[in-house]
Amino acid sequence: MSSQYLNLAETLPRIRGSPWIEKKSSRPRWAMVIDLRKCVGCYACQAACKMENGVPYEGFRTWVEIIERGTYPNVRRAFLPRLCNHCDNPSCVSVCPVKATYKREDGIVVVDYNKCIGCGYCIHACPYDARYKNPYLGTVDKCDFCSHRVEQGLLPACVVNCMGRARIFGDLNDPESPVSKILQSKHVAVLKPETGNKPMVFYIGLEEAVKGLPAKTVVINPKVGGVVEL
Amino acid sequence: MTEIWGTSIAIYTFFAETSVGTYIISMLPMLFKVRELRDISSLALRLSWASIIAVLIPLLLHLGSPWRAYEIFISPNFSSPMTVGAWMIGLLIILITAIVILDNWYRATHALTITILGAAGLVPALIYAGYPGILLAVSKGVEAWWHNMSLPILSILIAVASGSALILLTYIILRRVSSMEINKTVLLYGSRVLLISLLLIFIIEITDLIVRTYEPGPGLAEFNKVLTGSLSLSYVGLQLFIGMIIPLIMLFLVLFNKVSASSSVMLAVSVLVLIGAFADRWNLIVGGELVDMVSVNVYRLGTFSIDLVEILASIFTWLFIISLSLVIFSNWKTETEVSEVKINV
Numbered sequence: 001m002s003s004q005y006l007n008l009a010e011t012l013p014r015i016r017g018s019p020w021i022e023k024k025s026s027r028p029r030w031a032m033v034i035d036l037r038k039c040v041g042c043y044a045c046q047a048a049c050k051m052e053n054g055v056p057y058e059g060f061r062t063w064v065e066i067i068e069r070g071t072y073p074n075v076r077r078a079f080l081p082r083l084c085n086h087c088d089n090p091s092c093v094s095v096c097p098v099k100a101t102y103k104r105e106d107g108i109v110v111v112d113y114n115k116c117i118g119c120g121y122c123i124h125a126c127p128y129d130a131r132y133k134n135p136y137l138g139t140v141d142k143c144d145f146c147s148h149r150v151e152q153g154l155l156p157a158c159v160v161n162c163m164g165r166a167r168i169f170g171d172l173n174d175p176e177s178p179v180s181k182i183l184q185s186k187h188v189a190v191l192k193p194e195t196g197n198k199p200m201v202f203y204i205g206l207e208e209a210v211k212g213l214p215a216k217t218v219v220i221n222p223k224v225g226g227v228v229e230l
Numbered sequence: 231m232t233e234i235w236g237t238s239i240a241i242y243t244f245f246a247e248t249s250v251g252t253y254i255i256s257m258l259p260m261l262f263k264v265r266e267l268r269d270i271s272s273l274a275l276r277l278s279w280a281s282i283i284a285v286l287i288p289l290l291l292h293l294g295s296p297w298r299a300y301e302i303f304i305s306p307n308f309s310s311p312m313t314v315g316a317w318m319i320g321l322l323i324i325l326i327t328a329i330v331i332l333d334n335w336y337r338a339t340h341a342l343t344i345t346i347l348g349a350a351g352l353v354p355a356l357i358y359a360g361y362p363g364i365l366l367a368v369s370k371g372v373e374a375w376w377h378n379m380s381l382p383i384l385s386i387l388i389a390v391a392s393g394s395a396l397i398l399l400t401y402i403i404l405r406r407v408s409s410m411e412i413n414k415t416v417l418l419y420g421s422r423v424l425l426i427s428l429l430l431i432f433i434i435e436i437t438d439l440i441v442r443t444y445e446p447g448p449g450l451a452e453f454n455k456v457l458t459g460s461l462s463l464s465y466v467g468l469q470l471f472i473g474m475i476i477p478l479i480m481l482f483l484v485l486f487n488k489v490s491a492s493s494s495v496m497l498a499v500s501v502l503v504l505i506g507a508f509a510d511r512w513n514l515i516v517g518g519e520l521v522d523m524v525s526v527n528v529y530r531l532g533t534f535s536i537d538l539v540e541i542l543a544s545i546f547t548w549l550f551i552i553s554l555s556l557v558i559f560s561n562w563k564t565e566t567e568v569s570e571v572k573i574n575v
Binding site: 095116125 | 299305
């Protein structure tokens with residue numbers, strides 16, 4: 001189990017001179033860092049997102065997975081917040097037959113609800129399982145980094161409501177932004193780097209959260225309906 | 231589990247393959263001078279038209295916002311295989327409708343136009359038949375089942391098999407209902423087409439199965455469990471045994487003259503092949519949906535509920551459109567019948 005995670009969560013090099021923040025531009029390039037060492041699994045981000053964006057009961061724009069490993073007394077529990085990774089090379093954009101999903105100039109991948117036909121192809125194309133079909137809109141829906149808030153200079157709802165300050169949001173093109181500073185100074189990892197999607201959601205402490213104690217694993221994921229013993 | 235493409239897409243791919251298969255068979259006498267199939271060419275054309283129209287039913291039913299489906303033509307993204315497929319459907323609907331109209335009312339005067347349009351439709355038909363394989367392969371999600379290079383070829387072969395089976399089935403039923411003589415050459419030639427296509431499908435399917443059993447990769451272990459679990463009845467029972475092995479044995483017996491290619495035998499073979507072709511498409515789509523991503527590259531087997539109402543509604547609508555096409559484009563009498571009428575006059 002742990003090796004599965006470690007293979008997929010490749011540690012990026014320490015970022016000095018990193019390609020992520022080399023691109024100087026007048027436009028922002030929004031990104032998020034999630035510090036797993038600070039996440040307490042309170043689900044405040046999940047609840048805040050649902051409230052802010054009117055996400056229906058059946059769907060999730062962001063969710064928190066709980067991964068328990070090992071057997072008593074050697075047990076480790078980790079929380080893994082998940083959301084759209086706003087990839088630099090998003091596979092959902094290339095498969096959308098009507099150009100309803102696209103990457104904005106600030107890097108946020110959005111869905112045009114007036115154009116989406118609800119075919120679900122992007123859901124299958126996303127390696128992060130970040131999209132869902134909204135039965136009330138008849139379209140696909142996903143996290144957009146609360147673009148309506150960001151445009152007004154506010155932080156996404158999940159970031160504001162994170163009680164452990166585990167979620168950090170900012171502009172990669174601004175070397176002074178908290179995100180840029182973290183990427184310059186800390187080890188970060190991304191999920192599934194082998195897909196080539198170049199995700200813009202970075203994790204601190206991913207290796208520590210998932211390594212070791214492979215004997216028994218229990219995953220609690222609200223998206224698949226609760227507790228799964230593996 | 232989160233089901234994105236389920237019953238409706240399985241039905242859609244079945245109708246799509248049947249439509250292309252009947253179209254290819256209908257063009258054989260016209261373009262490749264296969265005289266043995268002259269008697270069923272016009273009938274096959276009508277079946278192809280009915281199936282390509284029926285394709286739209288499950289397709290639109292599955293969309294979250296079907297009223298915006300026109301966007302795919304006014305704002306297309308050609309990097310998406312789905313767009314290419316939709317444009318192929320549009321092109322084929324126009325071409326096949328034009329050919330059926332010409333064949334029905336202007337067959338004598340516009341034979342060359344029919345041949346040219348028929349030839350023009352072959353390439354989009356083949357692209358359309360193979361495209362579900364490409365469409366599914368693009369998926370980056372958990373559906374390791376769909377990452378299979380042989381899928382486009384397999385889809386074209388299933389198109390030919392299901393198309394031939396549908397034509398033979400309809401031909402035999404129509405002849406029996408109207409108490410007319412059944413052309414043995416058609417049955418014999420049809421049995422050969424079915425045998426070759428089924429044999430190739432069988433070889434590819436079994437090879438895939440063996441490779442998949444040994445292939446490492448995230449989620450593949452769970453997919454292999456599907457075969458002995460949720461899909462055991464439809465995969466082993468319907469697709470492999472009823473839809474492939476039994477018809478292959480019957481067709482081999484016909485080939486070696488142990489059994490004659492009688493209408494009853496071919497009727498049974500056709501029904502079995504159609505059941506197998508539907509099961510194949512069902513297992514392909516539903517199999518891909520049966521595995522849940524529990525966490526990053528951690529999978530588990532999910533469950534699936536069969537939407538029987540949608541299956542029955544789509545199939546009855548398809549049969550209704552087939553009947554309607556035979557009534558509207560009623561000049562589908564076989565060449566043998568036409569010559570018989572001329573002699574009587």
